[in-house]
Amino acid sequence: MEVTCHLDYADLQDYVKKVFGSDYFVVRISKINGGTQKVVYKLDFSNGFSCILYIWDPASNYFQEEQTNLDINERSDGSDLFELNYQYLIQKGIRTPALYDLNTEKMRYPFDYALVEYVAGNKAEVFFHHSDSKVQDNLFQKLGDMLARMHTNNKKSYGKLNYEGVYTESCHLLQMENAKEQLSYSSQYLEHIRANQSKLLDTLYELESKIKPRTQYGFIHGELGPDHVLVNDELDPFLIDIEGAMFFDIEHEHSFLEFRFGDFYRFLKNDTLDYNRMLFYRFHHHISLISGGLKLLHRGFPDKQFAHGLADHHSRSALEFITDSRI
Template sequence: MRKTFGNSYLVANATKMHGGAQKVVYKIDCINGFSCILYVWDLAANYFQEEIANEDLNARSYGSDLFEVNNRFLTEIGVQTPALYDLNKERSRYTFDYALVEYVNGHKAEDYFHHSDPRVQDQVFERVGHMLTGMHANERQIYGKPNQISNNRESCHLLQLENAKIQLSYASQHIEGIRANQSKMLEKLYELESQIDPRSRYGFIHGELGPDHILVTDSFEPYLIDIEGAEFFDIEHEHSFLEFRFGDFYRYLKHDNLDTNRILFYRFHHHISLTSGGLKLLHRGFPDQQFAQGLIDHHYRCTLQFIEG
């Protein structure tokens, strides 16, 4: 803190904030009244370290380098995200990377789901919708991270097809209903994938944009957080996730020109992936076990509905 801000920034409190599955987050309060956030990318504290070690899909959403790239890009395109004050990747004193970032004093967007004033809800979610529309409108001809310049050889949705197969295999080891229906689920995946036409334009998406990944200030300004997974991709991947995470409030975020075949494919992928993800959190000691179990139960039911309906 002294190195970054000066000698008058003495730490009064460091409070661990809960909820993160891939990095550790602390709120730092100084005796002079200044506050900021400390991000720690310590693989030992990551609940998906096995997937990262095996270079599975989750590896694309972890790491200080991705945070740095996406923080810079979002700032350049005018999408608000907490400012990066300092990033240390030297690992000379510690075995992990860490960063000091802006503390945004506000509430998560999900807190406004039950706000008593519908006019406040309108203002908040209209601004969120405007922010997302602007972000998704940033397009290019190759998918991937903002600093990626080489073209990918296959369509981006095929990455999610392979990931869905991996996650389905994991879930089938722990849920009898998935084990018994695994072949039907695979058939459904391939059926939905076969209906997708080629594409050569990709928008910039957050990648896991729930209402808990948007902070809203007291003046109703939205800020994106947990941005490591952001990249150029099919925006249907984002919208299929937004639709069930925001529920009725998705009406503020809707896009009129989405590919319905991609929406269906990605929605099924999300349900499979989140069932598996919930199981991994449950098995690996995630503090909020009730949340992990609820994630499993809900998305498992949704996967069954796809093959039943």
């Protein structure tokens, strides 16, 4: 084996045999880097088949400290949410890699794990630089159509699929409180954020004051960047890292899509969005990603350049809001 896996090889082999049959022998295990809340391995078999092994190990979750203290509607990790959202997306015709098996027994290991379809291809971000504009148009139009279908699944209350209660306040107030917490964290480590903390807070309150009540929400992914879209050889997009999906303001999703997809957002845009919500959530994303980058740095994330760049870029983006004429 090329890497040390969370599962002992004998246990892993026994597991895949039970799921796929006696003709499946694991010959290679490769860890796929980049995940922050679950560990991902690619398994290659002697018969040419490949699949993905997901591990939801709290000890390997860079944001476990935050997730432990969150209620169900703020969580974005866990096999329970993965399975629930998987079933919902498949039912609604939204592509996501097939779930072959989910093991939650915790008899041999203190974490849940699953075997999932391996989608051969690249992430959507690779196609930003594709030489054929027709290929780009085809892919991002497909993605835009798929997201439009997903977002039009409506509900009169917001929250995760397994949340049975009813919130009495607007969903954007959850992000309002989160932004204040993340700003407080970032100000401890970045002088330019600390020096402008009061102005950033004033901007946050000003943006929030312009949002009017709403009683209809769409189903969103929750953190849909081009690195969370896999593309197969037929240019079909598949959504991954779906644990955070829920009913929420779709502006939360679109404000994230807008800066993550850049020029290609034109294929994903929605002309019915609330402008004030878009600004508020855009600002929230910037503040949240400053602390997100810092926390990755502080907690030993292997790609330090990425984490540092994340905090630096969104620091500058957040500070630009202070003098933004749109506010």
